[in-house]
Amino acid sequence: MRAEYGPSGPSDGVKTWHISHDGSSVALCGRDLSPASAVQDPEMWSRSPDLNCHTCGALFLRETPYMPAEHE
Template sequence: MMHQMRAETGPDGATDSVVSWHIVRNADLTALCGKTLSTAAPVQDATRWTLDPDRNCHTCGALFLREAPYFPDEHTD
């Protein structure tokens, strides 16, 4: 399953700063937590989830870990 991060933006849309990052499946507009996100919202690869954890949706993170239990690069010799 393909995951990506999609931003929740402020009330002025995608030109506003990112309020929170959510995880979506297959470029869907509904986050794992159930929040509906804008088509114009910034998107980034799910591997960036660990870079700024304070701005990530906790619920999306917990559900994402159930679907993708670890990043393979973290478990190499």
């Protein structure tokens, strides 16, 4: 997962979490993210669903069907 920040950068806080492949700064949804932006474990995807990029989520789940969409 890679962070997309608000207009002022990291000081705005994370606007959206996207998913990118290891070593890539381009999200699955095609958005170009800063290589310097924060990354976090895919396990965190279910922690803050409001901030998740829905396109990335859908694409990621299609790539790795064993990844649980959400925890009960």
